[in-house]
Amino acid sequence: xxxxxxxxxxxxxxxxxxxxxxxxxxxxxxxxxxxxxxxxxxxxxxxxxxxxxxxxxxxxxxxxxxxxxxxxxxxxxxxxxxxxxxxxxxxxxxxxxxxxxxxxxxxxxxxxxxxxxxxxxxxxxxxxxxxxxxxxxxxxxxxxxxxxxxxxxxxxxxxxxxxxxxxxxxxxxxxxxxxxxxxxxxxxxxxxxxxxxxxxxxxxxxxxxxxxxxxxxxxxxxxxxxxxxxxxxxxxxxxxxxxxxxxxxxxxxxxxxxxxxxxxxxxx
Numbered sequence: 001x002x003x004x005x006x007x008x009x010x011x012x013x014x015x016x017x018x019x020x021x022x023x024x025x026x027x028x029x030x031x032x033x034x035x036x037x038x039x040x041x042x043x044x045x046x047x048x049x050x051x052x053x054x055x056x057x058x059x060x061x062x063x064x065x066x067x068x069x070x071x072x073x074x075x076x077x078x079x080x081x082x083x084x085x086x087x088x089x090x091x092x093x094x095x096x097x098x099x100x101x102x103x104x105x106x107x108x109x110x111x112x113x114x115x116x117x118x119x120x121x122x123x124x125x126x127x128x129x130x131x132x133x134x135x136x137x138x139x140x141x142x143x144x145x146x147x148x149x150x151x152x153x154x155x156x157x158x159x160x161x162x163x164x165x166x167x168x169x170x171x172x173x174x175x176x177x178x179x180x181x182x183x184x185x186x187x188x189x190x191x192x193x194x195x196x197x198x199x200x201x202x203x204x205x206x207x208x209x210x211x212x213x214x215x216x217x218x219x220x221x222x223x224x225x226x227x228x229x230x231x232x233x234x235x236x237x238x239x240x241x242x243x244x245x246x247x248x249x250x251x252x253x254x255x256x257x258x259x260x261x262x263x264x265x266x267x268x
Contacts, residue, residue: 012176
């Protein structure tokens with residue numbers, strides 16, 4: 001049986017109700033959603049690696065033969081590569097260098113920039129994962145399991161809502177639609193545990209509603225200023241936006257124009 005949803009104006013007043021496309025009746029495939037999200041995450045990684053000459057810029061020369069010049073033979077010292085700091089005749093002051101485990105030496109197995117992080121996924125599987133994630137957004141149990149607070153799980157916004165230019169108007173609309181508790185839930189941020197604090201990601205915030213619009217519009221800019229709220233054009237929907245962390249059921253608001261594009265079989 002086809003699902004129905006209410007359409008709301010920019011003042012939060014109910015206008016009408018529409019029948020949702022068949023994509024909202026898809027069977028939720030959590031395995032495919034997880035695979036698609038991991039592929040998006042892997043393909044967005046930036047390659048990194050150590051410099052090819054990192055730790056190899058020292059001139060090291062210690063021979064192991066008995067009667068060679070500058071030899072360590074008979075001195076009771078390990079065969080670690082060393083560089084000469086000073087000498088007096090045939091006596092040398094050495095310090096370990098170049099080898100892994102020495103000060104300033106190379107890494108044994110450094111990360112390499114030529115490593116390929118890409119994960120491939122079939123087109124049909126990726127589209128099915130997106131359809132499954134869309135269907136999960138209309139299931140109350142799945143959406144509640146993510147911790148979202150709502151009165152109506154699937155809200156459709158009139159196309160006039162895409163022209164909202166101010167963030168305070170977007171917040172007012174969300175409150176009128178019954179998302180006050182949800183906005184309180186995602187408010188603020190927490191300090192991340194662990195070393196991630198040192199690596200450009202000190203804070204983390206909760207994931208809030210996703211707003212899907214039909215085209216690039218003022219709403220895409222005004223709603224993006226709300227912490228935890230994401231805005232995406234329906235053509236650029238992916239499993240990572242609909243199911244962050246491989247967990248389906250993100251609270252999603254759709255504009256009427258975006259629903260019309262889904263009816264045209266966008267991810268068929």
